[in-house]
Amino acid sequence: MTDPSGITAGAESGGATRTIEAYGLTKSYGKPAVRVLDGIDLQVGRGSVFALLGPNGAGKTTTVRILATLAEADSGTARVAGYDVVAERSAVRRSISLTGQFAAVDETQTGEENLRMMARLTGQPRAAARRRAAELLERFDLTTAARRPVRTYSGGMRRRLDLAAGLVGSPEPGVFFLDEPTTGLDPRSRRELWAVVRELAVRGATVLLTTQYLEEADRLADRIALLNRGRIVADGTAADLKSRVGGHRLDLVLTSDEAYLRLAGRAVHHSPETLTLGLPTDGSAAQVRALLDEIDPAGHEIERFSLHSATLDDVFLDLTSNATPSTPTTSNATPAPAPEAPTHV
Ligand SMILES: Nc1ncnc2c1ncn2[C@@H]1O[C@H](COP(=O)(O)OP(=O)(O)OP(=O)(O)O)[C@@H](O)[C@H]1O
Ligand SMILES: [Mg+2]
The missing domain is CATH 3.40.50.300 (P-loop containing nucleotide triphosphate hydrolases)
Known part of the structure; x- marks a missing residue:
């Protein structure tokens, strides 16, 4: 054949x-x-x-x-x-x-x-x-x-x-x-x-x-x-992998644990210590504005936000994270070891 x-x-x-x-x-x-x-x-x-x-x-x-x-x-x-x-x-x-x-x-x-x-x-x-x-x-x-x-x-x-x-x-x-x-x-x-x-x-x-x-x-x-x-x-390719996290990432610093927990499931990046979540986006003004409106219609839950290009770090951390969904409260369950952040000498 x-x-x-x-x-x-x-x-x-x-x-x-x-x-x-x-x-x-x-x-x-x-x-x-x-x-x-x-x-x-x-x-x-x-x-x-x-x-x-x-x-x-x-x-x-x-x-x-x-x-x-x-x-x-x-x-x-x-x-x-x-x-x-x-x-x-x-x-x-x-x-x-x-x-x-x-x-x-x-x-x-x-x-x-x-x-x-x-x-x-x-x-x-x-x-x-x-x-x-x-x-x-x-x-x-x-x-x-x-x-x-x-x-x-x-x-x-x-x-x-x-x-x-x-x-x-x-x-x-x-x-x-x-x-x-x-x-x-x-x-x-x-x-x-x-x-x-x-x-x-x-x-x-x-x-x-x-x-x-x-x-x-x-x-x-x-x-x-x-x-x-x-x-x-x-x-x-590196680009393929980066596009898995939407090309860009909108980082939101939230005002409360409740807001953090409510949104954690949608995030590709979690930082419970700082109540920060990263959400995938294409980076366009229209999408970012719509996302902010949808997430926080009353304007109380997001303290700050920042937008940056997705990096391989985002993909790496997202896909190699063995931890159960992070929560802002410390649990006494033993967390799986977090992937080591790569150090660039
Ligand atoms: N000969 C061996 N006997 C027992 N366990 C082994 C042996 N070789 C590897 N392992 C185990 O297999 C797992 C994978 O090891 P491997 O060396 O392939 O990892 P790696 O991705 O190369 O890690 P590193 O980044 O540290 O080099 C590890 O848990 C290691 O302890
Ligand atoms: Mg090795």
């Missing part, structure tokens, strides 16, 4: 439009078993950057480890670069580069020595290994630091070297898994790394990265999946 789109979902790199595909991945750990992934579906197109965004413990690393063949799912299937992650594990491994919180790099050696040694390990002759190392040092802007021991590198240089190390093989892998590539980097190093990631995608590589930084997902990723407690709670 012919695919009406004309796209062949073939396994060959020439034909595949989706480089990463996962269906119904589940994973549990421990006794009694705790479900860490609860049916993950993912499709990532070739040459794109995909961000898996989520709070601590959401299951980001677990997902990456399954896709990178380091862990096996309890159920579900996944293909990377056209290969099944279980049945064709070694083919997957040859097609990917994984950069995580592990150190493959020898601190006491220079950047150049590290890359040359790794290139030799992939079977390249001495001269070719030297050329490859020089090329990568140039490409990742490490030429001036090439002859210094890695222990003297800054965090950003170190991450760039890690990425370069993932590329020494020839041919270059087409799929990159980057687990929190910019955690702990200063803003400048983070930007430099973003540029490197984008360049990988421009060259046709597929990048799946995990991050806790909304700004990073917003700037870098073509698509974002928001992961919470082992489920994907939203998936789309």
Whole structure:
């Protein structure tokens, strides 16, 4: 049967439009078993950057480890670069580069020595290994630091070297898994790394990265999946996700607990301490005026209001909030941990 789109979902790199595909991945750990992934579906197109965004413990690393063949799912299937992650594990491994919180790099050696040694390990002759190392040092802007021991590198240089190390093989892998590539980097190093990631995608590589930084997902990723407690709670472009909270948010500071409770159900943002609720709106004067009139016809219940563009924060907080609807009174029920606000260093 012919695919009406004309796209062949073939396994060959020439034909595949989706480089990463996962269906119904589940994973549990421990006794009694705790479900860490609860049916993950993912499709990532070739040459794109995909961000898996989520709070601590959401299951980001677990997902990456399954896709990178380091862990096996309890159920579900996944293909990377056209290969099944279980049945064709070694083919997957040859097609990917994984950069995580592990150190493959020898601190006491220079950047150049590290890359040359790794290139030799992939079977390249001495001269070719030297050329490859020089090329990568140039490409990742490490030429001036090439002859210094890695222990003297800054965090950003170190991450760039890690990425370069993932590329020494020839041919270059087409799929990159980057687990929190910019955690702990200063803003400048983070930007430099973003540029490197984008360049990988421009060259046709597929990048799946995990991050806790909304700004990073917003700037870098073509698509974002928001992961919470082992489920994907939203998936789309940054704009798609933002439009889920109406594009704009009208924040209302209310005059009483009663008003707060009455309106809490309509809000996408809750701040009981300050009696503030955020309501989705398209931001037009007509809609805002109508909303204010409808909510507070007598003009007693709203003390102040402010309007701002929805941010990924709004989406993130809305969709990863595990708490039962917030109330202005403190309840003694144990609240689920609030998602940590991402800190931008
Ligand atoms: N090998 C393991 N054994 C037991 N539990 C595990 C194991 N690996 C992960 N978990 C649990 O699975 C859950 C998800 O972990 P995972 O590392 O995938 O989260 P994450 O989204 O990467 O979090 P973070 O942002 O902190 O890196 C956590 O509750 C974690 O404790
Ligand atoms: Mg993790």
